[in-house]
Amino acid sequence: MKLLKHFNIPALLLLAITMLTLKFGFLDRQTGIILALNQWQYFLLVLAAVLVAAGGFFINSVFGFGKDGNPDVSEAKGYNIYIALNLAGIGLSYYLSNGLEKSMLLSGLFVLAAATMYVYATGLKQMLIVSNVIVALLIALPVIIVPLFMMFPILTVVSEEVRAQFTLLFRIFIDYTIFTFIIGLILSFVNDLANNDTDYNAGLSTLPILLGRGRTMKIVLGLSVIPLGLVLYYANEYLINLIYALGYVLLFILGLLAYFMLKLFSAKATKDFIHLESILKLVLLFTAFSIMVITFNIDYVKH
Numbered sequence: 001m002k003l004l005k006h007f008n009i010p011a012l013l014l015l016a017i018t019m020l021t022l023k024f025g026f027l028d029r030q031t032g033i034i035l036a037l038n039q040w041q042y043f044l045l046v047l048a049a050v051l052v053a054a055g056g057f058f059i060n061s062v063f064g065f066g067k068d069g070n071p072d073v074s075e076a077k078g079y080n081i082y083i084a085l086n087l088a089g090i091g092l093s094y095y096l097s098n099g100l101e102k103s104m105l106l107s108g109l110f111v112l113a114a115a116t117m118y119v120y121a122t123g124l125k126q127m128l129i130v131s132n133v134i135v136a137l138l139i140a141l142p143v144i145i146v147p148l149f150m151m152f153p154i155l156t157v158v159s160e161e162v163r164a165q166f167t168l169l170f171r172i173f174i175d176y177t178i179f180t181f182i183i184g185l186i187l188s189f190v191n192d193l194a195n196n197d198t199d200y201n202a203g204l205s206t207l208p209i210l211l212g213r214g215r216t217m218k219i220v221l222g223l224s225v226i227p228l229g230l231v232l233y234y235a236n237e238y239l240i241n242l243i244y245a246l247g248y249v250l251l252f253i254l255g256l257l258a259y260f261m262l263k264l265f266s267a268k269a270t271k272d273f274i275h276l277e278s279i280l281k282l283v284l285l286f287t288a289f290s291i292m293v294i295t296f297n298i299d300y301v302k303h
Contacts, residue, residue: 006061018288019046022146025292036153051089056117086114100153128205132188139184140177147173187280194273245297252286
């Protein structure tokens, strides 16, 4: 049981829920299209992503930069667990991508993700801003992996009509990826605020250590305006006639972002920043669910 705390189970659950929602709550609801992977293959894709992410969380928790060793895990045992997780995850991704005749390209994403998480944990974690961008990219990566595995391999064999539909769906996934990246970037800065003292003692160079908590909080507040504006834009542009989807987005995404910004003003203690992290993780969860709510609302209006 002691090992479980090193795997960041809530984050792994969020990753799996996001990918499952994108498939079963969105892609499967589209009419007139075929997808590259069937149901059980998609479950293997989700499992592959979870395994690689678990390996990254584990190596960062146990042997990450600034860690002097861990009483729960010996070095040999730790690296055996890390290697086993990555071999399993990358192996599954290669199996799936090889069946799609895109083995080097698609499985390469998993190799790149695994390598990036390792380099981040053991070195890049100490690099100002770069580490935050890497964390945000890794948070957003599972969103774009879905269309790359489900639609990209068969783009050249589907009809012009389906290809046009795929193009539209790709754009939607890109929008969700960008939004997820921005929330992930804000989340990484809030995590730095929460871990300011331990990061300082570990010799890390983060924005709060360089600029102080006050200035960093102002930067985070400024960044928070971006997703807030994006939600308002998309709500007005695309959801104005979808009453249930509009209500959901305004309440569970816009409302939480507004709450986050208000609480940021009064945040002082570590527990305050941990609470703000939880709010942002809820934003990510409800953002994933939003694509399902919008899809069902469209289907409801149609019928």
